[in-house]
Amino acid sequence: MKHYRVRLIHDAETDLKEIYAYIRRHDSLQRAAEVVDALQSVCATLAQFPERGHVPQELAGIDQMQYREVVHSPWRVIYQIDGNNVLIHTILDGRRDVQNLLSHRLTRP
DSSP: OOOOEEEEOHHHHHHHHHHHHHHHHHTOHHHHHHHHHHHHHHHHHTTTOGGGSBOOHHHHTTTOTTEEEEEETTEEEEEEEETTEEEEEEEEETTSOHHHHHHHHHSOO
8 A cells, every 4th residue: 555645734724724824713721732633633534545535626727726625624625646745735624715715726827
């Protein structure tokens, strides 16, 4: 079985920090830590099974087929397989305007 190296790019690291801060502010420190730990675990599982994700429909609609996603509801982890690397590009709340966020983040020059 092929093993991939999972890397969070800067935007995804920022996303995790913002998710943590938001949940901590609006819920609790414990809940914030639980959510971020769960999201990090989801990302780590991509080291063995990155192909399990699917192309996000918002990106398929604009012909950006190189990205995949896995969902840990309501969170969506958007990533790309690049050789032996899995690059986590963003971690978004699926309840937001995902079309606009993905278009802005992943299709910029």
